[in-house]
Amino acid sequence: MKSNLARGRNLVSVLLFTVLLLFVPFGAEARTRARIELEIPDIPGYITLKCDFHMHTVFSDGRVWPPIRVEEAWRDGLDALAITDHIEYHPFKDDVKRDLNRPHQLALPLARELGLLLVKGAEITKKVPPGHFNALFLKDCNPLDRENYLDCVGAAVEQGAFVFWNHPPFRQKDHKSIWHPEHTLLYEKGWLHGIEVVNGSDYYPEAHRWCLEKKLTMLGTSDIHTPISFEYDPDQGDRRPMTLVFATEKTEQALKDALFARRTVVYARDSLYGEKRFLEPLFHESVEILNPEIVIRGKGATSVQIRNHSDIPFWIRADGELEELAIPRNLALPPDATVILRVSGKSSDREGELQLHLPYRVQNLRLSPEEALPVKLALKVTFIPEKQKK
Ligand SMILES: [Zn+2]
Ligand SMILES: [Zn+2]
Known part of the structure; x- marks a missing residue:
């Protein structure tokens, strides 16, 4: 016969086991699917949308499946995102079918379910100059699949796209941001609407100045290729770079209007880059x-x-x-x-x-x-x- 002490120990073990069964899987589940909210105030007249408009999936040279980008954005406290796979570069084409519209199509149901705005985009990937450009608010990515950069950007503009120049120093001499005649041509046609002032961990002072001088929209993006958690840890206050967009409401049209109206601030590594009309109210509302x-x-x-x-x-x-x-x-x-x-x-x-x-x-x-x-x-x-x- 077991002693009372042994029986007591057994009871404790059973209870402990039950407690573990009840709480450990639940605790783990709650943690992995949590959204880390990012508190940035609205400003008078506008709501502040937190957005990342540059990221890749296995449909170009990224390492993740498209809907994963949506859940990552949701977890990072974002309101809007664009998946922007390269039009011209498909290193996984033997394993993943080449279809420029497919990443958006695959990601859209989850974006709708989680209440995120998913903007259809693509990265125009040409040799430098002119380099790489993201086109946002596309209806169909296929007409952009053209050899010449002007045909390519022209096809995007024809769809009413918002076009911005990505990572200006990329593959430029001494990794410097250099403005070439190709950029002047795009700019003078009214086909260039913004520039990345921040891409990943890099800030480009020259791009910042060009945006101010030429009245172009400032953007900050992650250009993430790996799972986002490989690079950032929002739990530790380490956020991906993003673009704060000041929109009249949380709709795709309002987002587009705000981007064309240059109502943005770049937020990256605890710094904000933008115009006084937005930075000043952001500070005073905070x-x-x-x-x-x-x-x-x-x-x-x-x-x-x-x-x-x-x-x-x-x-x-x-x-x-x-x-x-x-x-x-x-x-x-x-x-x-x-x-x-x-x-x-x-x-x-x-x-x-x-x-x-x-x-x-x-x-x-x-x-x-x-x-x-x-x-x-x-x-x-x-x-x-x-x-x-x-
Ligand atoms: Zn690029
Ligand atoms: Zn990219």
């Missing part, structure tokens, strides 16, 4: 001063609490000084956190109320390769002279 009215006694100090509601960190640096208030030179605003900005008075006998605008620049919000976004943090300060303290 960052809130919790106590915008403070009291300063003489040269004393007090805390201003700043909350960053977004998943983007901001690094601010003082841009000038104030006559009335000493402010910190540098401050980090981590994602989804509140930090303290310590300010202090500069005179022991100042008195009265003042509306002040603390001058800062957000180092990781880039208006150009050289310029960070200037912002003003508004504070209402009541100054009380030192002598009134007692």
